[in-house]
Amino acid sequence: MSEERIMDLDPVIHTPIRLAVLSVLAAVQSADFAYLKESVKATDGNLSTHLSKLEAAGYIRIEKTFQGKKPKTLCSMTEQGRTRFIQYIDNLQKIVDQQKGNL
Amino acid sequence: MSEERIMDLDPVIHTPIRLAVLSVLAAVQSADFAYLKESVKATDGNLSTHLSKLEAAGYIRIEKTFQGKKPKTLCSMTEQGRTRFIQYIDNLQKIVDQQKGNL
Numbered sequence: 458m459s460e461e462r463i464m465d466l467d468p469v470i471h472t473p474i475r476l477a478v479l480s481v482l483a484a485v486q487s488a489d490f491a492y493l494k495e496s497v498k499a500t501d502g503n504l505s506t507h508l509s510k511l512e513a514a515g516y517i518r519i520e521k522t523f524q525g526k527k528p529k530t531l532c533s534m535t536e537q538g539r540t541r542f543i544q545y546i547d548n549l550q551k552i553v554d555q556q557k558g559n560l
Numbered sequence: 561m562s563e564e565r566i567m568d569l570d571p572v573i574h575t576p577i578r579l580a581v582l583s584v585l586a587a588v589q590s591a592d593f594a595y596l597k598e599s600v601k602a603t604d605g606n607l608s609t610h611l612s613k614l615e616a617a618g619y620i621r622i623e624k625t626f627q628g629k630k631p632k633t634l635c636s637m638t639e640q641g642r643t644r645f646i647q648y649i650d651n652l653q654k655i656v657d658q659q660k661g662n663l
Contacts, residue, residue: 460580460599473574477563480655484662496563539663546659549652552583556649559587560642 459555462548469514470545474499474507479542482517482534490530508532516541562658565651572617573648577602577610582637582645585620590636611635619644 470476477497481488488496494504511517516538520531534542573579580600584591591599597607614620619641623634637645 459583461601463576463580463583464601466576468576471574471576473566473569473571477566480562480566480659480662483659498564498567542659543663546656546663550656550660553649553653553656556583556586556645557653559583560646560649 459552462552462555466548466552467541467545469510469516470542472507474503475511476545478504478507478511478532479516479534479538482532483539483542487531487533490532493532511538514538562655565655565658569651569655570644570648572613572619573645575610577606578614579648581607581610581614581635582619582641585635585637586642586645590634593633593635596635614641617641 470479474497478493481493481496490501490504490508493499493508494501497504499507508517508519512519515535518533518535520533522529522531573582577600581596584596584599593604593607593611596602596611597604600607602610611620611622615622618638621636621638623636625632625634
């Protein structure tokens, strides 16, 4: 049933800002903090909070490096993150298909 | 861009329990509280809170009636709710399509 599938949607991914971050990272090898911030239109603090949640869940990898003297935060999707993201998108597709049948 | 579309997803609908409630109500003329509770596997308090949010947004109508001496809460989708729900599902489809292109 569609409702069960909806209630089972991965809560780590479902929050829009985290879904948007994963959507960026699914398409690139890695992205820095500034690029992600521009892509998802988030504040520094809000983006940091959500990146930490994705990292804690093992969905992304965060590397702090330097570009010359400037600190740089590089994010990339882990294998687990990609697997879960693919599952999430697959579930969304099934939910959408079922709704279209109802509407 | 997919990220903008994600950040624009209607927050009234995006919360799983509210999405699940609307998914039930999209398919029926009306549903009572007990039926919704069973469908979305929520506690009374949690379901009440989310039904109130959907009602305050004008997406559902809540009618308190009696079946014999037993109070009954009947919920149905408003025209506005249906329009927004269709838009939301349409947006989800576009997001899914774009992700599939990236994965």
